[in-house]
Amino acid sequence: MTRFAWGAASDTGRVRQANEDSYLVVDGLFAVADGMGGHQAGEVASHLALETLHSEFTAAGTDVLVRAVENANHTLVSRSTADPELAGMGTTLVAMALVEAAGRDAIGVVNVGDSRLYLLSDGELAQITEDHSLVATMERQGRLTAAEAAVHPQRNILTRALGIDGTVLVDSWEILPVIGDRYLICSDGLFNEVDESRIASTLRRLADPNEACRELIRLANEGGGRDNITCVIVDVVDDAGRDPNADPANRVRNSHTGGDLTVADASSAEPKAPKVPGAIRGSFTWRVGVFVAAFVFVILAGFAFIWWTGTKTWYVGVDGNNVAIFHGKPGGVLWIQPSLAEDSELLFANVPQAAIVDLKNGVEQPSLDSARSYIDNLIEQNAKTTTTTTAPSSSTTTTIAK
Numbered sequence: 001m002t003r004f005a006w007g008a009a010s011d012t013g014r015v016r017q018a019n020e021d022s023y024l025v026v027d028g029l030f031a032v033a034d035g036m037g038g039h040q041a042g043e044v045a046s047h048l049a050l051e052t053l054h055s056e057f058t059a060a061g062t063d064v065l066v067r068a069v070e071n072a073n074h075t076l077v078s079r080s081t082a083d084p085e086l087a088g089m090g091t092t093l094v095a096m097a098l099v100e101a102a103g104r105d106a107i108g109v110v111n112v113g114d115s116r117l118y119l120l121s122d123g124e125l126a127q128i129t130e131d132h133s134l135v136a137t138m139e140r141q142g143r144l145t146a147a148e149a150a151v152h153p154q155r156n157i158l159t160r161a162l163g164i165d166g167t168v169l170v171d172s173w174e175i176l177p178v179i180g181d182r183y184l185i186c187s188d189g190l191f192n193e194v195d196e197s198r199i200a201s202t203l204r205r206l207a208d209p210n211e212a213c214r215e216l217i218r219l220a221n222e223g224g225g226r227d228n229i230t231c232v233i234v235d236v237v238d239d240a241g242r243d244p245n246a247d248p249a250n251r252v253r254n255s256h257t258g259g260d261l262t263v264a265d266a267s268s269a270e271p272k273a274p275k276v277p278g279a280i281r282g283s284f285t286w287r288v289g290v291f292v293a294a295f296v297f298v299i300l301a302g303f304a305f306i307w308w309t310g311t312k313t314w315y316v317g318v319d320g321n322n323v324a325i326f327h328g329k330p331g332g333v334l335w336i337q338p339s340l341a342e343d344s345e346l347l348f349a350n351v352p353q354a355a356i357v358d359l360k361n362g363v364e365q366p367s368l369d370s371a372r373s374y375i376d377n378l379i380e381q382n383a384k385t386t387t388t389t390t391a392p393s394s395s396t397t398t399t400i401a402k
Protein backbone atom coordinates (compact mmCIF):
# COMPACT_ATOMS: atom_id res chain seq x y z
CA MET A 1 0.00 0.00 0.00
CA THR A 2 1.50 3.29 -1.12
CA ARG A 3 1.56 5.99 1.53
CA PHE A 4 2.08 9.73 1.26
CA ALA A 5 3.22 12.59 3.47
CA TRP A 6 2.44 16.09 2.24
CA GLY A 7 2.53 19.81 2.80
CA ALA A 8 1.00 22.81 1.05
CA ALA A 9 1.12 26.61 1.03
CA SER A 10 -0.34 29.41 -1.07
CA ASP A 11 0.38 33.13 -1.15
CA THR A 12 -1.06 36.17 -2.95
CA GLY A 13 2.46 37.41 -3.76
CA ARG A 14 3.65 40.99 -3.61
CA VAL A 15 1.75 42.56 -6.53
CA ARG A 16 -1.72 41.00 -6.97
CA GLN A 17 -4.68 42.09 -4.86
CA ALA A 18 -6.29 38.65 -4.59
CA ASN A 19 -5.19 35.03 -4.66
CA GLU A 20 -6.86 33.26 -7.61
CA ASP A 21 -4.90 30.02 -7.06
CA SER A 22 -6.53 27.09 -5.26
CA TYR A 23 -5.16 23.78 -4.05
CA LEU A 24 -6.67 20.46 -3.02
CA VAL A 25 -5.00 18.20 -0.48
CA VAL A 26 -6.79 15.02 0.59
CA ASP A 27 -5.12 11.67 1.14
CA GLY A 28 -4.51 10.20 -2.30
CA LEU A 29 -5.57 13.26 -4.32
CA PHE A 30 -3.51 16.44 -4.68
CA ALA A 31 -4.09 19.32 -7.11
CA VAL A 32 -3.34 22.95 -7.92
CA ALA A 33 -5.48 25.28 -10.06
CA ASP A 34 -4.52 28.77 -11.21
CA GLY A 35 -7.67 30.75 -12.06
CA MET A 36 -8.15 33.67 -14.43
CA GLY A 37 -10.93 36.19 -15.03
CA GLY A 38 -11.88 39.60 -13.65
CA HIS A 39 -13.93 40.47 -10.53
CA GLN A 40 -12.98 37.38 -8.51
CA ALA A 41 -14.01 35.10 -11.41
CA GLY A 42 -10.53 33.56 -11.33
CA GLU A 43 -10.98 32.59 -7.70
CA VAL A 44 -14.37 31.04 -8.49
CA ALA A 45 -12.92 29.15 -11.47
CA SER A 46 -9.99 27.55 -9.63
CA HIS A 47 -12.09 26.71 -6.58
CA LEU A 48 -14.99 25.27 -8.59
CA ALA A 49 -12.64 23.15 -10.71
CA LEU A 50 -11.03 21.52 -7.66
CA GLU A 51 -14.39 21.04 -5.93
CA THR A 52 -15.69 19.20 -9.00
CA LEU A 53 -12.48 17.18 -9.35
CA HIS A 54 -12.79 16.04 -5.73
CA SER A 55 -16.44 15.01 -6.02
CA GLU A 56 -16.02 13.33 -9.42
CA PHE A 57 -12.90 11.33 -8.57
CA THR A 58 -14.94 8.38 -7.31
CA ALA A 59 -12.72 5.40 -8.24
CA ALA A 60 -8.95 4.84 -8.26
CA GLY A 61 -8.26 4.97 -11.99
CA THR A 62 -6.42 7.40 -14.25
CA ASP A 63 -9.39 7.34 -16.68
CA VAL A 64 -11.66 8.35 -13.78
CA LEU A 65 -9.26 11.20 -12.99
CA VAL A 66 -9.33 12.36 -16.63
CA ARG A 67 -13.15 12.26 -16.67
CA ALA A 68 -13.28 14.23 -13.42
CA VAL A 69 -11.22 16.97 -15.09
CA GLU A 70 -13.53 16.92 -18.14
CA ASN A 71 -16.51 17.26 -15.81
CA ALA A 72 -14.83 20.18 -14.06
CA ASN A 73 -14.53 21.81 -17.49
CA HIS A 74 -18.29 21.31 -18.13
CA THR A 75 -19.14 22.78 -14.73
CA LEU A 76 -17.05 25.89 -15.44
CA VAL A 77 -18.44 26.40 -18.95
CA SER A 78 -22.04 26.10 -17.78
CA ARG A 79 -21.47 28.44 -14.80
CA SER A 80 -19.79 31.12 -16.91
CA THR A 81 -22.57 30.89 -19.54
CA ALA A 82 -25.24 31.24 -16.84
CA ASP A 83 -23.60 34.07 -14.91
CA PRO A 84 -22.45 37.15 -16.92
CA GLU A 85 -20.22 38.15 -13.99
CA LEU A 86 -18.25 34.95 -14.52
CA ALA A 87 -18.09 35.11 -18.33
CA GLY A 88 -14.61 34.29 -19.64
CA MET A 89 -13.39 32.69 -16.42
CA GLY A 90 -10.98 29.80 -16.73
CA THR A 91 -8.37 27.87 -14.84
CA THR A 92 -5.37 25.60 -15.15
CA LEU A 93 -5.51 22.30 -13.31
CA VAL A 94 -2.77 19.81 -12.48
CA ALA A 95 -3.47 16.85 -10.23
CA MET A 96 -1.88 13.63 -9.02
CA ALA A 97 -3.78 10.77 -7.44
CA LEU A 98 -3.16 7.27 -6.14
CA VAL A 99 -4.74 4.96 -8.72
CA GLU A 100 -4.65 1.30 -9.62
CA ALA A 101 -3.03 0.21 -12.88
CA ALA A 102 -2.72 -3.47 -13.91
CA GLY A 103 -3.46 -4.61 -10.37
CA ARG A 104 -0.86 -2.47 -8.63
CA ASP A 105 -0.50 1.03 -7.18
CA ALA A 106 0.32 3.86 -9.54
CA ILE A 107 0.36 7.63 -9.45
CA GLY A 108 -2.03 9.07 -12.04
CA VAL A 109 -1.21 12.58 -13.24
CA VAL A 110 -3.45 14.92 -15.25
CA ASN A 111 -2.78 18.37 -16.64
CA VAL A 112 -4.45 21.23 -18.49
CA GLY A 113 -2.68 24.61 -18.65
CA ASP A 114 0.69 25.82 -17.41
CA SER A 115 0.77 24.83 -13.76
CA ARG A 116 3.33 22.07 -13.28
CA LEU A 117 4.10 18.77 -11.63
CA TYR A 118 7.76 18.04 -10.90
CA LEU A 119 9.31 14.82 -9.64
CA LEU A 120 12.43 14.84 -7.47
CA SER A 121 13.93 11.35 -7.66
CA ASP A 122 17.46 10.45 -6.48
CA GLY A 123 18.09 14.16 -6.00
CA GLU A 124 17.29 15.01 -9.64
CA LEU A 125 14.35 17.28 -10.51
CA ALA A 126 12.29 16.59 -13.65
CA GLN A 127 9.22 18.37 -15.01
CA ILE A 128 6.60 15.68 -15.71
CA THR A 129 3.84 17.83 -17.22
CA GLU A 130 4.03 19.79 -20.47
CA ASP A 131 2.95 23.44 -20.37
CA HIS A 132 -0.01 24.35 -22.57
CA SER A 133 1.19 27.85 -23.27
CA LEU A 134 2.18 29.85 -26.33
CA VAL A 135 5.86 30.03 -25.33
CA ALA A 136 6.02 26.29 -24.55
CA THR A 137 4.60 25.52 -28.01
CA MET A 138 7.14 27.86 -29.63
CA GLU A 139 9.89 26.24 -27.56
CA ARG A 140 8.85 22.73 -28.68
CA GLN A 141 8.87 23.99 -32.29
CA GLY A 142 12.42 25.28 -31.77
CA ARG A 143 11.35 28.91 -32.22
CA LEU A 144 12.38 29.89 -28.68
CA THR A 145 15.10 28.67 -26.33
CA ALA A 146 14.19 27.73 -22.75
CA ALA A 147 15.95 30.88 -21.53
CA GLU A 148 13.98 33.07 -23.98
CA ALA A 149 10.71 31.38 -23.03
CA ALA A 150 11.36 31.98 -19.31
CA VAL A 151 11.36 35.78 -19.77
CA HIS A 152 9.01 36.08 -22.78
CA PRO A 153 6.41 38.89 -22.27
CA GLN A 154 3.60 36.60 -23.56
CA ARG A 155 4.47 33.63 -21.36
CA ASN A 156 1.10 33.88 -19.56
CA ILE A 157 -0.88 33.16 -22.76
CA LEU A 158 -2.41 29.67 -22.52
CA THR A 159 -3.24 27.33 -25.39
CA ARG A 160 -5.41 25.11 -23.16
CA ALA A 161 -7.45 25.85 -20.02
CA LEU A 162 -10.62 24.68 -18.30
CA GLY A 163 -13.80 26.74 -18.74
CA ILE A 164 -13.06 28.11 -22.22
CA ASP A 165 -14.60 25.51 -24.51
CA GLY A 166 -17.10 22.64 -24.19
CA THR A 167 -14.42 20.07 -24.95
CA VAL A 168 -10.95 19.98 -23.49
CA LEU A 169 -7.97 17.76 -24.16
CA VAL A 170 -6.51 16.42 -20.89
CA ASP A 171 -2.90 15.16 -20.74
CA SER A 172 -2.37 12.15 -18.48
CA TRP A 173 0.50 9.97 -17.19
CA GLU A 174 0.93 6.98 -14.91
CA ILE A 175 4.04 6.74 -12.74
CA LEU A 176 5.15 3.91 -10.45
CA PRO A 177 5.38 5.10 -6.84
CA VAL A 178 8.90 4.80 -5.42
CA ILE A 179 9.54 5.31 -1.70
CA GLY A 180 11.67 8.44 -1.30
CA ASP A 181 10.33 10.19 -4.42
CA ARG A 182 9.09 13.72 -3.86
CA TYR A 183 6.45 15.41 -6.03
CA LEU A 184 5.94 19.16 -6.34
CA ILE A 185 2.73 20.62 -7.80
CA CYS A 186 2.91 24.37 -8.31
CA SER A 187 1.46 27.36 -10.13
CA ASP A 188 3.56 29.54 -12.49
CA GLY A 189 4.01 32.11 -9.72
CA LEU A 190 6.72 29.79 -8.37
CA PHE A 191 8.76 28.77 -11.41
CA ASN A 192 8.58 32.20 -13.07
CA GLU A 193 10.34 33.67 -10.03
CA VAL A 194 12.60 30.83 -8.82
CA ASP A 195 14.86 28.91 -11.21
CA GLU A 196 14.67 25.14 -11.24
CA SER A 197 18.09 24.54 -9.70
CA ARG A 198 17.01 26.62 -6.69
CA ILE A 199 13.69 24.75 -6.49
CA ALA A 200 15.59 21.43 -6.61
CA SER A 201 18.11 22.40 -3.92
CA THR A 202 15.28 23.57 -1.64
CA LEU A 203 13.39 20.30 -2.15
CA ARG A 204 16.58 18.34 -1.33
CA ARG A 205 17.49 20.45 1.68
CA LEU A 206 14.20 20.67 3.59
CA ALA A 207 12.79 17.27 4.55
CA ASP A 208 9.57 18.63 6.04
CA PRO A 209 7.10 19.19 3.15
CA ASN A 210 5.32 22.11 4.83
CA GLU A 211 8.61 23.82 5.61
CA ALA A 212 9.81 23.28 2.01
CA CYS A 213 6.53 24.80 0.66
CA ARG A 214 6.93 27.86 2.87
CA GLU A 215 10.55 28.29 1.79
CA LEU A 216 9.64 28.05 -1.93
CA ILE A 217 6.99 30.75 -1.44
CA ARG A 218 9.50 32.92 0.42
CA LEU A 219 11.95 32.53 -2.49
CA ALA A 220 9.23 33.41 -5.06
CA ASN A 221 8.38 36.57 -3.14
CA GLU A 222 12.07 37.39 -2.84
CA GLY A 223 12.29 37.00 -6.65
CA GLY A 224 9.50 39.56 -7.17
CA GLY A 225 6.25 37.84 -6.18
CA ARG A 226 4.51 39.17 -9.31
CA ASP A 227 1.86 36.43 -9.32
CA ASN A 228 0.01 34.22 -6.86
CA ILE A 229 2.22 31.36 -5.66
CA THR A 230 1.01 27.88 -4.71
CA CYS A 231 2.99 24.76 -3.82
CA VAL A 232 1.89 21.27 -2.85
CA ILE A 233 4.62 18.77 -1.96
CA VAL A 234 3.83 15.04 -1.80
CA ASP A 235 6.40 12.53 -0.49
CA VAL A 236 6.09 8.79 -1.13
CA VAL A 237 6.83 7.27 2.28
CA ASP A 238 7.20 3.73 3.64
CA ASP A 239 4.59 1.81 5.66
CA ALA A 240 5.75 3.41 8.88
CA GLY A 241 5.09 6.82 7.32
CA ARG A 242 8.79 7.62 7.08
CA ASP A 243 10.41 9.54 4.28
CA PRO A 244 13.82 7.88 3.76
CA ASN A 245 15.22 11.24 2.63
CA ALA A 246 14.52 12.66 6.08
CA ASP A 247 17.41 10.46 7.29
CA PRO A 248 20.64 12.50 7.10
CA ALA A 249 22.59 9.44 5.93
CA ASN A 250 20.41 9.11 2.82
CA ARG A 251 20.37 12.85 2.34
CA VAL A 252 24.15 12.93 2.17
CA ARG A 253 24.24 9.97 -0.19
CA ASN A 254 21.70 11.55 -2.52
CA SER A 255 23.29 14.96 -2.50
CA HIS A 256 25.26 15.89 -5.60
CA THR A 257 25.99 19.44 -4.61
CA GLY A 258 26.90 19.01 -0.97
CA GLY A 259 24.36 21.69 -0.03
CA ASP A 260 22.35 19.24 2.02
CA LEU A 261 25.20 18.58 4.40
CA THR A 262 24.00 21.40 6.61
CA VAL A 263 20.97 19.27 7.50
CA ALA A 264 21.90 17.19 10.51
CA ASP A 265 19.15 15.47 12.43
CA ALA A 266 20.28 15.30 16.04
CA SER A 267 17.44 12.94 16.94
CA SER A 268 18.50 10.39 14.32
CA ALA A 269 18.79 6.84 15.58
CA GLU A 270 21.71 6.31 13.20
CA PRO A 271 24.74 7.10 15.35
CA LYS A 272 27.20 7.69 12.51
CA ALA A 273 25.06 9.96 10.34
CA PRO A 274 25.33 13.24 12.28
CA LYS A 275 29.11 12.85 12.38
CA VAL A 276 29.39 13.18 8.61
CA PRO A 277 28.34 16.82 8.39
CA GLY A 278 30.26 17.62 11.59
CA ALA A 279 33.47 16.14 10.26
CA ILE A 280 33.16 18.02 7.01
CA ARG A 281 32.38 21.26 8.79
CA GLY A 282 35.40 20.69 11.11
CA SER A 283 37.90 20.04 8.33
CA PHE A 284 36.54 23.00 6.44
CA THR A 285 37.32 25.33 9.36
CA TRP A 286 40.77 23.80 9.80
CA ARG A 287 41.61 24.23 6.12
CA VAL A 288 40.44 27.83 6.12
CA GLY A 289 42.67 28.50 9.16
CA VAL A 290 45.74 27.01 7.47
CA PHE A 291 45.03 28.91 4.27
CA VAL A 292 44.67 32.24 6.09
CA ALA A 293 47.88 31.62 8.09
CA ALA A 294 49.81 30.73 4.91
CA PHE A 295 48.45 33.80 3.14
CA VAL A 296 49.44 36.13 6.01
CA PHE A 297 52.90 34.51 6.16
CA VAL A 298 53.51 35.06 2.42
CA ILE A 299 52.44 38.71 2.66
CA LEU A 300 54.67 39.36 5.72
CA ALA A 301 57.62 37.55 4.10
CA GLY A 302 57.20 39.73 1.00
CA PHE A 303 57.25 42.90 3.09
CA ALA A 304 60.31 41.66 5.03
CA PHE A 305 62.18 40.85 1.82
CA ILE A 306 61.45 44.29 0.32
CA TRP A 307 62.52 45.93 3.59
CA TRP A 308 65.70 43.86 3.70
CA THR A 309 66.52 44.64 0.03
CA GLY A 310 65.78 48.32 0.51
CA THR A 311 67.76 48.90 3.71
CA LYS A 312 70.48 46.27 4.09
CA THR A 313 72.58 47.56 1.21
CA TRP A 314 74.89 50.49 0.67
CA TYR A 315 76.07 52.51 -2.30
CA VAL A 316 78.46 55.29 -3.15
CA GLY A 317 76.90 58.22 -4.98
CA VAL A 318 76.86 61.99 -5.16
CA ASP A 319 75.52 64.36 -2.48
CA GLY A 320 75.76 67.95 -3.78
CA ASN A 321 79.47 68.61 -4.42
CA ASN A 322 80.70 65.60 -2.49
CA VAL A 323 80.95 61.89 -3.06
CA ALA A 324 78.88 60.27 -0.34
CA ILE A 325 77.76 56.92 1.09
CA PHE A 326 74.06 56.08 1.08
CA HIS A 327 72.10 53.42 2.97
CA GLY A 328 69.76 51.52 0.65
CA LYS A 329 69.44 50.89 -3.10
CA PRO A 330 70.15 53.53 -5.76
CA GLY A 331 66.71 54.93 -6.74
CA GLY A 332 65.06 53.16 -3.78
CA VAL A 333 62.92 49.98 -3.62
CA LEU A 334 59.14 50.63 -3.81
CA TRP A 335 58.35 52.95 -0.88
CA ILE A 336 61.82 52.61 0.76
CA GLN A 337 64.04 55.49 -0.30
CA PRO A 338 67.82 55.49 0.31
CA SER A 339 69.17 57.73 3.07
CA LEU A 340 72.48 59.59 3.32
CA ALA A 341 74.88 57.74 5.64
CA GLU A 342 77.89 60.02 5.40
CA ASP A 343 79.56 62.55 3.16
CA SER A 344 83.18 61.98 2.20
CA GLU A 345 85.89 64.61 1.80
CA LEU A 346 86.22 63.74 -1.90
CA LEU A 347 84.69 66.37 -4.14
CA PHE A 348 82.78 64.98 -7.08
CA ALA A 349 84.83 67.38 -9.20
CA ASN A 350 87.94 65.39 -8.29
CA VAL A 351 86.57 62.00 -9.18
CA PRO A 352 88.56 60.22 -11.90
CA GLN A 353 86.89 60.42 -15.31
CA ALA A 354 86.30 56.67 -15.53
CA ALA A 355 84.17 56.60 -12.32
CA ILE A 356 81.92 59.62 -12.98
CA VAL A 357 79.08 57.76 -14.74
CA ASP A 358 79.19 54.89 -12.20
CA LEU A 359 78.96 57.30 -9.27
CA LYS A 360 76.06 59.19 -10.81
CA ASN A 361 74.18 55.85 -11.03
CA GLY A 362 75.37 54.75 -7.59
CA VAL A 363 77.95 52.03 -7.00
CA GLU A 364 76.54 49.33 -4.76
CA GLN A 365 78.67 47.97 -1.93
CA PRO A 366 77.97 45.08 0.44
CA SER A 367 78.88 47.05 3.59
CA LEU A 368 79.67 50.50 4.96
CA ASP A 369 83.34 49.55 5.25
CA SER A 370 83.60 48.43 1.66
CA ALA A 371 81.90 51.71 0.58
CA ARG A 372 84.53 53.65 2.53
CA SER A 373 87.30 51.58 0.94
CA TYR A 374 85.83 52.30 -2.49
CA ILE A 375 86.01 56.08 -1.78
CA ASP A 376 89.55 55.77 -0.35
CA ASN A 377 90.50 54.06 -3.57
CA LEU A 378 89.03 56.95 -5.61
CA ILE A 379 90.94 59.49 -3.49
CA GLU A 380 94.13 57.52 -4.07
CA GLN A 381 93.50 57.40 -7.83
CA ASN A 382 92.81 61.15 -7.81
CA ALA A 383 96.06 61.84 -5.92
CA LYS A 384 98.03 59.83 -8.50
CA THR A 385 96.33 61.67 -11.37
CA THR A 386 97.06 65.11 -9.91
CA THR A 387 100.71 64.29 -9.23
CA THR A 388 101.46 62.64 -12.56
CA THR A 389 99.48 64.90 -14.84
CA THR A 390 99.51 68.61 -15.33
CA ALA A 391 97.34 71.30 -13.73
CA PRO A 392 94.76 71.67 -16.54
CA SER A 393 93.20 68.38 -15.60
CA SER A 394 92.46 69.48 -12.04
CA SER A 395 91.57 73.03 -13.11
CA THR A 396 89.20 71.58 -15.66
CA THR A 397 87.56 69.38 -13.02
CA THR A 398 87.34 72.31 -10.61
CA THR A 399 85.47 74.25 -13.24
CA ILE A 400 83.01 71.42 -13.62
CA ALA A 401 82.50 71.39 -9.87
CA LYS A 402 81.58 75.08 -9.89
Ligand code: MG
Pocket (backbone or CB within 6 Å): 034, 187, 188, 189, 227, 228
Ligand atom coordinates in the same frame (compact mmCIF):
# COMPACT_ATOMS: atom_id res chain seq x y z
MG1 MG B 1 -0.38 32.27 -12.13
